[in-house]
Amino acid sequence: MTGTAFLFRNRIVPILLFALLALVPAYAAFTDDRFILLFVTRILVLAIAAVSLDFILGIGAMVSFGHAAYLGLGAYAVGILADSDIWAAWISFPVAILISGLFALVTGAISLRTRGVYFIMITLAFGQMAYFTATSLSAYGGDDGLTLWSRSEFFDTGLFSDDTSFYYLVFGVLLAVTLLLKQIAGSRFGRVLKGAKQSEARLHAIGIDPYRYRLAAYVIAGMIAGLAGALMANQSEFVSPAYMSWQRSGEILVMVILGGLGSLHGAILGAVAYLSMEEVLSGYTEHWRLIFGPLLILVVLYGKGGLLGLIKGGDKS
Amino acid sequence: MTAPALQLKNLNKAYGALQVTKDLSLEVFPGEIHAVIGPNGAGKTTLIGQIAGNVQSDSGKVFFAGRDVTALPVARRAQLGLGRSFQITAILPEFSVLENVALGVQAHHGHSFHFFKPAATDESLNSKARAILDTVNLSHRTDARAGNLSHGEKRVLELAIALAGEPKLLLLDEPMAGTGPEETRNLVEVLKSLKASIPMLLVEHDMDAVFQLADRISVLVYGGIVATGTPDEIRNDAKVREAYLGEDETA
Numbered sequence: 001m002t003g004t005a006f007l008f009r010n011r012i013v014p015i016l017l018f019a020l021l022a023l024v025p026a027y028a029a030f031t032d033d034r035f036i037l038l039f040v041t042r043i044l045v046l047a048i049a050a051v052s053l054d055f056i057l058g059i060g061a062m063v064s065f066g067h068a069a070y071l072g073l074g075a076y077a078v079g080i081l082a083d084s085d086i087w088a089a090w091i092s093f094p095v096a097i098l099i100s101g102l103f104a105l106v107t108g109a110i111s112l113r114t115r116g117v118y119f120i121m122i123t124l125a126f127g128q129m130a131y132f133t134a135t136s137l138s139a140y141g142g143d144d145g146l147t148l149w150s151r152s153e154f155f156d157t158g159l160f161s162d163d164t165s166f167y168y169l170v171f172g173v174l175l176a177v178t179l180l181l182k183q184i185a186g187s188r189f190g191r192v193l194k195g196a197k198q199s200e201a202r203l204h205a206i207g208i209d210p211y212r213y214r215l216a217a218y219v220i221a222g223m224i225a226g227l228a229g230a231l232m233a234n235q236s237e238f239v240s241p242a243y244m245s246w247q248r249s250g251e252i253l254v255m256v257i258l259g260g261l262g263s264l265h266g267a268i269l270g271a272v273a274y275l276s277m278e279e280v281l282s283g284y285t286e287h288w289r290l291i292f293g294p295l296l297i298l299v300v301l302y303g304k305g306g307l308l309g310l311i312k313g314g315d316k317s
Numbered sequence: 318m319t320a321p322a323l324q325l326k327n328l329n330k331a332y333g334a335l336q337v338t339k340d341l342s343l344e345v346f347p348g349e350i351h352a353v354i355g356p357n358g359a360g361k362t363t364l365i366g367q368i369a370g371n372v373q374s375d376s377g378k379v380f381f382a383g384r385d386v387t388a389l390p391v392a393r394r395a396q397l398g399l400g401r402s403f404q405i406t407a408i409l410p411e412f413s414v415l416e417n418v419a420l421g422v423q424a425h426h427g428h429s430f431h432f433f434k435p436a437a438t439d440e441s442l443n444s445k446a447r448a449i450l451d452t453v454n455l456s457h458r459t460d461a462r463a464g465n466l467s468h469g470e471k472r473v474l475e476l477a478i479a480l481a482g483e484p485k486l487l488l489l490d491e492p493m494a495g496t497g498p499e500e501t502r503n504l505v506e507v508l509k510s511l512k513a514s515i516p517m518l519l520v521e522h523d524m525d526a527v528f529q530l531a532d533r534i535s536v537l538v539y540g541g542i543v544a545t546g547t548p549d550e551i552r553n554d555a556k557v558r559e560a561y562l563g564e565d566e567t568a
Contacts, residue, residue, distance in 0.1 A: 188423050188431040188439070195420050198409040205369065205407070206424040206482055207395030213429065 009311045014178075014265035017272075021171060025164045037163055038235075039279065044170045045232045047271035048177055050255040051264050052224035055181045057253075058262030059190060060217045061197035062112070065120045066127025067252050070100045070222045072134055072244030074229020079146045079239035089152040089160065093230050100226020101219050103130070108218035112211060127249055134241035145240025152234055160234055170231055174268065177224055181264050184220070193217055258299060260306030269307050320383065321346050322486045322516040328367055328377035330360075330540075337363045338374070339541040345486060345516045350508065352519040352527045355537030356560070361520045362404060364537070365490045368518070369401050370394045382485050395424075400484025400515075402475040404491045410464030414455065417463050417474055418446035421481025446481060453477045453507050469500030476507065480515075487517040493526050505529055528552070536560065 021044065028037040049071055056062040077096035086092065107126040114122055140146045151160035159165050184190050196203050196210035203210050233239045242248070251274065259270025277295070281288035303310040321344035330338040337360040345351040355361055366372030368379055370391040379387045382397050389397075409417050419442040423429055426442070436442065450456040455473050458466060463474060472492055479487055492508075493501050505526050508517065512530075521527050527534065528548045535545040538560045544551060551557055 183435075184432045186435045186437060187433055188429040188436045191416070191420055191423065191436045192429045195409050195412065198411055199407045201371075201403065202407040202409060202478070203424075204371075204391040205395055205401050205403070206421045206478060207392050208424045208429065209390070209392040216430070 005311050009308050010263065013269070013308065013311070017265060017268060018175060021174075025167050029164070034163065037167055039275075041163075041167050041170055041235050042232075043271055043275045044167075044174050045228055045235050046252065046255065046275065047268045048170075048174050048228035048231070049225045050252050050259070050267035050271045051174070051178055051181060052221040052228070053252050054256045054259075054261065054264050054267035055185070055224075056214075056217050056221045057256055058264070058266075059185050059197070060193040060214055062214060062218060063116075063120050063253075064111075064123040064218075064221075065246065065249050065253065066107075066123035066125075066130075067221075067225055068244050068246070068248035069103065069127040069130035070225030071229035071232055071248065072130055072239075072241065073100045073103055074226035074231075075233035075239045075243050076134060076137075076140070076146075076229075077226070078152060078230045078233040079148060080140055082148050082150075082152075083140060083146065087150065087153045089154045092152055093227065096226050096230035097223045100229070101223040104219040104222025105215070108215050108222070112214050112218065124246055124249070127244060127246055131241055131244040131246070134244055141240070143241060145238060145242070148233065148237045148239065151237060152230075166234065170235070173227065173231065177227075178264055178268070181220075181224075185264070189213060189216070254296065258296060258306050260303075260308030263308055266306055266308040273307060319347055321380075322382070323368070323518060324380040325368070326378040326380070328364070328379070329375045330363055330367060330372060331375060337540050338367060339539065341377070341537075341540065341542055343535055343542060343545065345518050347516050348513055349532040350512050350517045350519055350530050352521060352531035352534045353537055354521065354524070354527055354534060359537040360540040361537055362490065363540075365401070365404075365488055365520060368488055369399065395482065398483065398485030399488060400479035400482050400486070401488040402472070402479050402490060402492050404494060404520075406468075406471045406475060408463045408466075408471055408474050408478065410462070412463055413459070414450065414461050414463050414466070414474060414477075415443060415446055415459045418449050418477050418481045419443055421478045422446050422449075425482045449477050449480050452480065452511075454503055469496040472496050472500065473504065473507075476504070480511075484515055487511075487515050489517055489519045489521070491521055492519070493521055493523040501526060 024040045025037060028034065049067060053064065053067045056064060074096035077099055078092045081092045081095065111119055111122045135143050154160060159169055192208055192210060192213045200210060229243065232243065255270035255274045256267045258274055260266035277292055278288065281291050299307060323345040325341060325343050328338050328341045353361055363372055367374045370389060374387065378385055381394065381399055386394050386397065422442045422445045447456065447459065450459055453473050453476055455470065455477060458470060466474060476492060492504055496504065501523060508530055519530065531548055533545060534548055534551045535542045536551060536557045543560060544554050544557050
């Protein structure tokens with residue numbers, strides 16, 4: 001299992017990826033380019049959501065088509081609290097995470113009774129419910145959303161308000177989340193998830209009902225995506241129902257699949273690639289999806305296993 | 318007489334008008350291999366399902382480990398010590414051979430809500446898994462990806478996974494199906510060495526293996542047992558020869 005390609009995919013790529021991302025603020029300062037800093041911050045926020053989706057999709061084989069709902073829940077938690085003049089991150093972030101976890105627990109308990117395409121549809125349905133609930137929150141801007149006058153506060157530090165320190169905050173969260181989920185993926189818990197993906201009948205026959213484990217994973221992923229949502233509200237200083245749209249859920253799915261399922265850092269690669277391509281291509285034409293679509297198909301067809309899969313070999317033993 | 322490890326009492330199962338299990342009763346006693354044979358369509362796989370718990374019986378009871386398990390789901394029965402192999406191989410193909418067995422050990426260790434300690438290097442799981450692979454003579458393939466095993470090796474792995482749960486009874490659904498002569502010999506030897514400690518209910522088409530292994534044989538025809546007895550009694554039973562063995566003898 002430790003061919004060079006394997007080593008490259010699973011050790012060198014993530015280290016290189018995080019090293020490059022750590023240098024972005026320095027690059028931005030050097031070239032005096034504030035845009036690149038804000039842009040990569042946004043990428044990292046969505047990468048956190050993508051990594052959490054890869055955890056349930058790539059490792060647990062749960063194709064959730066409603067993952068954007070958690071981004072929205074986390075963002076609205078920050079937005080609504082700010083609207084009531086509560087800016088403290090140590091209040092709003094735990095609230096964002098808890099609400100997302102609760103939503104994941106309730107919807108997951110129901111969704112996980114279904115399989116395959118039905119699971120996709122039911123998670124989509126719950127996502128749409130969250131979306132339409134948000135559009136009807138007229139006190140908080142309804143369709144138009146809610147503008148935040150400032151970012152969250154973390155005691156008297158400028159952690160959120162300063163762009164560079166906010167970048168490192170998001171970067172740190174992404175790194176911590178990735179390491180945490182990798183650790184879980186390798187634990188007994190993670191082994192049950194991976195096993196259930198391969199043969200549910202076998203798991204039952206050895207005395208494990210995968211349902212509770214899947215539900216726990218689903219809640220963990222929901223909480224992390226909620227955390228990403230809270231960061232996103234701060235990143236854009238704006239909260240709107242669009243955060244929860246099914247198109248956004250689809251985008252996160254595409255990032256995960258584009259990067260390569262199940263490795264977790266592949267999802268980060270996918271987020272970087274997806275959003276960069278969107279940025280570059282949309283600079284040339286508003287019909288950038290016409291170019292992006294075929295590119296995506298090519299990666300999925302030829303890099304079976306996404307961008308990471310383009311690094312061949314090392315799978316067999 | 319000692320209490321049976323497994324007792325089936327008047328089991329029935331019908332799919333629509335088709336009665337697949339008919340008022341079926343049998344016991345498996347400690348220390349014995351009880352084989353169930355019968356022509357295709359006799360209802361053997363349904364019977365296995367009723368015992369394992371994936372098929373709900375219409376009526377009748379399943380007693381296992383001294384208690385009524387008729388209403389329990391598959392995973393609960395497995396936790397009580399009901400180990401099984403599947404007719405159609407159900408291993409975890411992406412895992413290594415060791416991981417397959419280690420997951421079985423892990424399942425037997427209680428719940429798996431352990432989030433941080435790496436499972437792959439957990440010696441409390443791996444050492445027992447290695448010992449089991451030794452028992453079934455598969456240790457030379459410990460690190461192979463399970464999906465890359467030969468068919469016969471997969472059948473042995475099935476058995477190893479079932480053994481990982483320290484079963485009080487093994488439910489073997491055609492363990493020799495599709496294995497070569499060498500592999501069949503290995504499986505027969507392994508099962509023989511295990512039967513003193515683990516009673517087994519064996520459903521099998523390979524008559525040589527059945528007659529080598531079984532202490533008692535029940536013959537299943539159209540969902541009902543037409544005869545139960547020692548291998549010799551079964552071999553000489555006129556009804557059985559007519560229903561089943563006859564084809565073999567003339568072939």
